[in-house]
Amino acid sequence: MKHNLNYISVMLSVALVSLSCHREKAFTLEIKDGTRIVHNLRPKIDNPRSRLEFVLQIGELEPEDENYMFDQPLSVTENHMGNTFILDPEEGCIKKFSSSGEYITQFGSLGQGPGEYQFPTLIDCRSGQLLVASMAAQFHIFDLNGEYIKKFELPRYQGLNMRLMDFDKVVGYSLGFRHDNSKENTILKIFNTDGNIIHEFGEPFLVDNARGSWIANFPCITIDGDNNIYLAFNHQNRIEKYSDNGELLLKISRELPFGLEYKYGKEKMEIQGVVREVNSTIFSFVTRGIGVDSQGRIWVLGYKAEIPRDQGSEGFVIQEYLHFEVFSKEGILLVRLPFPDGMESFDNMTMDGDHIYFADPYGQACVYKYKVVWRD
DSSP, rough: OOHHHHHHHHHHHHHHHHHHHHTTTTTTEETTEEEEEEEEEEEEEEOOOEEEEEEEEOOSSSSSSSSGGGOOOOEEEEEEOOOEEEEETTTEEEEETTTOOOOEEEOOSSSSTTTEEESSSEEEEEEEETEEETTTSSEEEEEESSSSEEEEEEOTTTTTEEEETTTTEEEOOOOSSSSSSTSSSSSSEEETTTTTTTEEOOHHHHHSHHHHHHHHTTTTEEEEEOOOEEEEEEESSSSEOOOOSSOEEEEEEESSSSOOOOEEEEEEEEEETTEEEEEEEEEEOOOOEEOTTOOOOOOEEEESSOOSTTTTTTTOHHHHEEEEEEOTTTEOOOOOEEETTTTOOOEEEEEETTTTEEEETTSSSSSEEEEOOOOO
């Protein structure tokens, strides 16, 4: 009898070890040259209790108050007081709203004088300053009351998707568009607000030509409270974290439900009134956005199915293709959460603390605000 009890005890121990190993097989970990590399096989949490909760909508197609009307709201940012700033590039202005969505003021305009800009594409705020980026590689800085501070310029295609850092620094996508198709052509540059380069870093993934590599390496960028820089690549299964001086700290990948392709094709485009056939890239889409919440969790808006080439086709439902993947500070995939219901379209996502904004410039001409409700 004693022998049988010992046997049962041993078998139970083996079963528990086996079960523990099975549970731990949610990811694999490697340390290479001091960098933590995590490949996630499945989420750690199978039955999530966390969610995104709708807070409010700013703007509508036919409001009673024209201050709540946008032409094409394209970029959103939030300051430490919870005020929301929305860029409308067609109107050329930035509108400021309270945390509850009440209109406060607006500033900025189209033009070439002080405090004016052409083809604005993005805004970002940090440390009491607001950055306005433009297609002309001109970057304008205001205070949070709309007072103009300064402007700086960069070479064309430098500093795209720019983000503000502390101590008068900015970081942006700066892979050379027509440079040699080589590993030395770094992905990111940090500039000061005089336009001078401070750091260059980030190894590119190369396809067969420089233009293709430029598209294949385009990242979504965000910054945390310690000035760490996070990238999630539109066309790669690759998420990275860098220090404020460009040291690679963390690399994350995850299992995708589809394979990645980097192919080329032809498409018709109207150029100066003439329809021409031009070369086009057919690269798989992996990611649409990245953010870091107040607890340091990394939120990646990714694709759970291959996106169709024609997203405007009848029957297209965005919720069928997108979901949020939430990673711990250490790069472990905690949970996958559904894309919010009720939105039919959006152009970009911004995360500030525990708030996530979606700008919808072409559908409802509004901005949606959600908050993170996290339950372990």
